[in-house]
Amino acid sequence: MRSLAVASPVPPAAAHRRRLRPSASGREVVSQCLKCEINQDRPKGALRIGHSQGNLPRHGSKNLLTPAAAAISVEQVEVSTYLPKGDMWSVHKFGGTCMGTPQRIQNVADVVLGDSSERKLIIVSAMSKVTDMMYSLVHKAQSRDDSYTEELDKVFEKHMAAAKDLLDGENLARFLSQLHSDISNLRAMLRAIYIAGHATESFSEFVVGHGELWSSQMLSYAVQKSGASCSWMDTREVLVVKPSGPDMVDPDYVESEKRLEKWFSRQPAEIIVATGFIASTAENIPTTLKRDGSDFSAAIIGSLVRARQVTIWTDVDGVFSADPRKVSEAVILSTLSYQEAWEMSYFGANVLHPRTIIPVMKDNIPIVIRNMFNLSAPGTVICKQPANEDADLDACVKSFATIDKLALVNVEGTGMAGVPGTSSAIFSAVKEVGANVIMISQASSEHSICFAVPEKEVAAVSAALHVRFREALAAGRLSKVEVIHDCSILAAVGLRMASTPGVSAILFDALAKANINVRAIAQGCSEYNITVVLKQEDCVRALRAAHSRFFLSKTTLAIGVIGPGLIGATLLNQLRDQVAVLKENMNIDVRVIGITGVFWGVSLCRGVDLTRWKEEMQKEAKPADLANFVRHLSEDHVFPNKVLVDCTADTNVASHYYDWLKKGIHVITPNKKANSGPLDRYLKLRTLQRASYTHYFYEATVGAGLPIISTLRGLLETGDKILRIEGIFSGTLSYIFNNFEGTRSFSDVVAEAKEAGYTEPDPRDDLSGTDVARKVIILARESGLRLELSDIPVGSLVLEALKSCSSPNEFMQKLPSFDQDWARQRHEAEAAGEVLRYVGVVDVLNGKGRVELQRYKRDHPFAQLSGSDNIIAFTTSRYKEQPLIVRGPGAGAEVTAGGVFCDILRLASYLGAPS
Numbered sequence: 001m002r003s004l005a006v007a008s009p010v011p012p013a014a015a016h017r018r019r020l021r022p023s024a025s026g027r028e029v030v031s032q033c034l035k036c037e038i039n040q041d042r043p044k045g046a047l048r049i050g051h052s053q054g055n056l057p058r059h060g061s062k063n064l065l066t067p068a069a070a071a072i073s074v075e076q077v078e079v080s081t082y083l084p085k086g087d088m089w090s091v092h093k094f095g096g097t098c099m100g101t102p103q104r105i106q107n108v109a110d111v112v113l114g115d116s117s118e119r120k121l122i123i124v125s126a127m128s129k130v131t132d133m134m135y136s137l138v139h140k141a142q143s144r145d146d147s148y149t150e151e152l153d154k155v156f157e158k159h160m161a162a163a164k165d166l167l168d169g170e171n172l173a174r175f176l177s178q179l180h181s182d183i184s185n186l187r188a189m190l191r192a193i194y195i196a197g198h199a200t201e202s203f204s205e206f207v208v209g210h211g212e213l214w215s216s217q218m219l220s221y222a223v224q225k226s227g228a229s230c231s232w233m234d235t236r237e238v239l240v241v242k243p244s245g246p247d248m249v250d251p252d253y254v255e256s257e258k259r260l261e262k263w264f265s266r267q268p269a270e271i272i273v274a275t276g277f278i279a280s281t282a283e284n285i286p287t288t289l290k291r292d293g294s295d296f297s298a299a300i301i302g303s304l305v306r307a308r309q310v311t312i313w314t315d316v317d318g319v320f321s322a323d324p325r326k327v328s329e330a331v332i333l334s335t336l337s338y339q340e341a342w343e344m345s346y347f348g349a350n351v352l353h354p355r356t357i358i359p360v361m362k363d364n365i366p367i368v369i370r371n372m373f374n375l376s377a378p379g380t381v382i383c384k385q386p387a388n389e390d391a392d393l394d395a396c397v398k399s400f401a402t403i404d405k406l407a408l409v410n411v412e413g414t415g416m417a418g419v420p421g422t423s424s425a426i427f428s429a430v431k432e433v434g435a436n437v438i439m440i441s442q443a444s445s446e447h448s449i450c451f452a453v454p455e456k457e458v459a460a461v462s463a464a465l466h467v468r469f470r471e472a473l474a475a476g477r478l479s480k481v482e483v484i485h486d487c488s489i490l491a492a493v494g495l496r497m498a499s500t501p502g503v504s505a506i507l508f509d510a511l512a513k514a515n516i517n518v519r520a521i522a523q524g525c526s527e528y529n530i531t532v533v534l535k536q537e538d539c540v541r542a543l544r545a546a547h548s549r550f551f552l553s554k555t556t557l558a559i560g561v562i563g564p565g566l567i568g569a570t571l572l573n574q575l576r577d578q579v580a581v582l583k584e585n586m587n588i589d590v591r592v593i594g595i596t597g598v599f600w601g602v603s604l605c606r607g608v609d610l611t612r613w614k615e616e617m618q619k620e621a622k623p624a625d626l627a628n629f630v631r632h633l634s635e636d637h638v639f640p641n642k643v644l645v646d647c648t649a650d651t652n653v654a655s656h657y658y659d660w661l662k663k664g665i666h667v668i669t670p671n672k673k674a675n676s677g678p679l680d681r682y683l684k685l686r687t688l689q690r691a692s693y694t695h696y697f698y699e700a701t702v703g704a705g706l707p708i709i710s711t712l713r714g715l716l717e718t719g720d721k722i723l724r725i726e727g728i729f730s731g732t733l734s735y736i737f738n739n740f741e742g743t744r745s746f747s748d749v750v751a752e753a754k755e756a757g758y759t760e761p762d763p764r765d766d767l768s769g770t771d772v773a774r775k776v777i778i779l780a781r782e783s784g785l786r787l788e789l790s791d792i793p794v795g796s797l798v799l800e801a802l803k804s805c806s807s808p809n810e811f812m813q814k815l816p817s818f819d820q821d822w823a824r825q826r827h828e829a830e831a832a833g834e835v836l837r838y839v840g841v842v843d844v845l846n847g848k849g850r851v852e853l854q855r856y857k858r859d860h861p862f863a864q865l866s867g868s869d870n871i872i873a874f875t876t877s878r879y880k881e882q883p884l885i886v887r888g889p890g891a892g893a894e895v896t897a898g899g900v901f902c903d904i905l906r907l908a909s910y911l912g913a914p915s
């Protein structure tokens with residue numbers, strides 16, 4: 001510290017040499033400062049300010065100085081091997097938040113005392129915000145802003161108040177006297193800076209390091225209160241560093257170890273509380289370890305004493321598998337290898353600065369990240385790759401990280417292949433503009449090299465490349481230097497990805513299923529990370545999709561339900577009763593995160609409580625706004641797979657499916673409007689569905705829960721040829737003709753069907769034959785016919801009534817006037833030994849369809865139905881003699897909602913859920 005006019009609180013140790021002598025009792029060794037001739041025998045644990053401080057080992061401890069040993073000379077002591085090394089040491093580092101208040105400092109002292117290790121070395125940061133205050137003092141002084149004096153007063157008051165709260169008696173007096181002296185020295189120094197209008201680096205480093213001096217002194221007094229053997233260490237006496245780059249220093253291990261041994265030989269206490277962050281140069285000029293310096297101090301000291309473990313105490317439970325602000329399901333990792341922690345810190349994960357890992361890694365010393373505010377959390381151990389780690393594929397990836405605000409530069413051209421020096425020319429041009437290359441990828445065809453740089457540097461990079469390759473571009477050897485803006489990087493980190501086949505497949509599968517386009521990929525041979533470049537707008541979704549695939553080990557589905565009417569409400573209740581079972585048995589996590597009707601909607605990021613979804617709709621409801629609802633589903637929550645379940649019969653809602661699928665939102669529906677609407681729209685929708693990994697399922701549009709669409713698909717996809725599909729496709733009309741007998745009137749039976757929930761929201765759709773025609777069209781198109789709804793001749797049952805009614809209610813009221821006519825038709829059929837049935841036919845061979853009322857003999861299978869039964873017969877090349885028949889209830893709340901639910905589970909299994 002000799003270049004400074006202001007004295008450090010601790011004079012250079014070498015100036016105060018010590019003689020050791022036994023105490024009167026012979027049980028303790030006391031030391032005497034040879035220069036001041038001041039005896040340093042003092043109550044156990046006392047700390048002296050103004051001298052090198054510390055206690056000697058107590059009798060009974062492993063490194064006990066016996067009276068005989070105490071007779072050895074000072075020289076022997078100074079080169080002594082008294083510094084024990086190895087497992088008995090545990091090093092702890094407490095960050096600024098842990099030291100934020102007197103109570104917290106006391107808690108830190110309790111944690112230190114609670115560690116049963118034989119020897120403990122405690123490194124502390126300044127109290128929270130103090131380092132910033134100290135930097136601001138320097139900044140203000142050199143900007144000739146005289147408010148630095150008030151700020152210095154605040155610094156003083158903060159520490160005085162903390163000390164008064166924490167300490168008492170002699171220790172308090174000692175601390176305050178030291179604080180006064182430091183503050184008056186700082187005042188003088190800041191005044192000098194103010195006058196000069198400039199602070200040298202060593203001046204400012206000296207000033208800012210005081211936060212650690214004060215916090216560590218307070219802690220050491222607090223530990224001593226318990227009577228423990230504790231010394232205070234100003235690490236500027238011990239840690240020697242040399243500059244290694246802008247804002248970087250390298251420790252001088254050899255010199256630091258020597259100095260530590262010397263220091264320890266003078267004050268070998270069981271607990272040493274030391275300053276983090278500060279160090280000195282080989283010339284004893286105070287300096288700091290720069291950003292995150294206290295972690296670095298702990299790691300270096302840990303390495304110097306070959307500690308058993310270095311614990312970094314902070315305010316989180318450990319290292320997360322992803323940024324918890326972006327992925328609320330992020331989990332705390334129990335272990336990480338040094339390399340993994342290193343990779344993660346590169347990607348901005350708030351783990352440890354990579355340089356903190358270097359000192360401990362060379363001696364295989366584990367670092368444990370623990371939460372000072374949640375002592376029950378075991379934290380994350382960073383160590384050599386644990387041998388016993390889970391060997392399954394999913395465990396290979398430890399974490400995911402992202403970097404935003406990047407641009408991808410793509411240099412492309414046939415003239416690059418096989419021409420040595422191209423990449424060197426590219427990257428030297430990049431270097432000249434000082435840009436930082438974050439990843440590089442070149443396919444082995446050598447026709448293009450792409451690399452990512454920060455967005456703010458890309459203009460300069462692009463300009464430099466255009467200049468550098470002007471001739472090559474003009475001659476056509478290079479075809480382009482292209483910039484792709486607004487990119488992000490998603491990195492999967494994990495040591496065991498190396499040589500584990502299949503990990504990247506899982507990652508890319510998860511991204512594909514979330515409909516995320518990957519622009520570039522890089523994986524080094526070390527395989528610690530796989531990096532993908534994607535559009536920035538997709539980044540959080542990609543992070544969540546990848547994270548949930550590897551960490552949640554559940555297929556998570558975020559569902560938005562549109563139209564909580566009969567089917568929608570029944571589906572919600574079925575989900576309510578089944579979600580726990582799905583989670584337990586199939587690892588499927590289904591969350592309904594929104595429900596919207598015509599007027600009101602509810603959307604909750606945490607998901608709607610299905611046991612009380614109606615109440616939540618009333619309590620949390622907002623006016624319905626479909627666009628907003630969809631935005632919420634696609635953006636506001638953490639779940640990677642989003643599904644809209646359209647339980648309306650609305651054409652307008654159905655018209656959005658294409659856009660939703662394009663956004664990566666899966667669509668499931670019993671609503672027939674999209675598939676029976678205009679052919680061009682239908683084809684566009686199906687083409688998109690086929691081309692993407694976003695799914696569109698609509699089993700319940702035909703035969704409700706009966707497996708009609710899936711049966712037809714199965715036949716087609718396995719190469720069968722569909723010849724004809726015919727049957728009774730309407731639950732309502734089936735019910736009506738199955739129950740229209742005896743003295744019952746036609747209109748009464750229609751009312752019953754409506755009451756039973758078989759009809760469309762508007763029963764005219766059933767009785768006009770339109771609903772059946774829609775089903776015929778859906779099956780016809782599914783079978784490859786390009787028909788419009790208007791191509792299907794439809795025999796309406798109530799043509800006249802329909803013409804004169806403007807509402808469903810009016811229609812129902814007018815229906816009885818047709819009862820006689822219906823009674824007559826029925827009797828005529830009965831007289832011929834026949835029944836009335838309303839059937840649909842898809843005549844695939846002739847490319848036609850039709851819907852009509854027909855009469856069947858009483859022994860015909862179509863005459864054998866009951867309730868709302870549908871019956872559908874597939875005549876195919878394989879099922880030619882005997883058609884394949886599916887029969888069962890084809891309408892009704894439970895069976896229809898069940899069909900929609902089946903589609904949800906089908907989607908889950910497409911997305912990776914176990915079968």
Ligand SMILES: NC(=O)C1=CN([C@@H]2O[C@H](COP(=O)(O)OP(=O)(O)OC[C@H]3O[C@@H](n4cnc5c(N)ncnc54)[C@H](O)[C@@H]3O)[C@@H](O)[C@H]2O)C=CC1
Nearest residue numbers: 563565566567597598647648649650670671761891892896
């Ligand atoms: N009822 C059944 O047995 C079967 C019904 N389906 C289909 O299921 C769908 C629903 O039928 P139900 O539940 O019986 O009808 P419903 O009338 O009981 O329910 C439809 C719900 O959608 C709401 N809705 C209408 N337009 C909306 C919009 N733009 N935004 C939000 N909500 C809107 C209505 O207010 C109502 O709550 C229909 O497409 C129907 O064809 C399919 C197979 C069988």
Ligand SMILES: N[C@@H](CC=O)C(=O)O
Nearest residue numbers: 730731732758759760
């Ligand atoms: N209203 C329809 C319901 C199913 O699609 C029917 O009656 O079949």
Ligand code: NA
Nearest residue numbers: 699702704706
């Ligand atoms: Na079906």
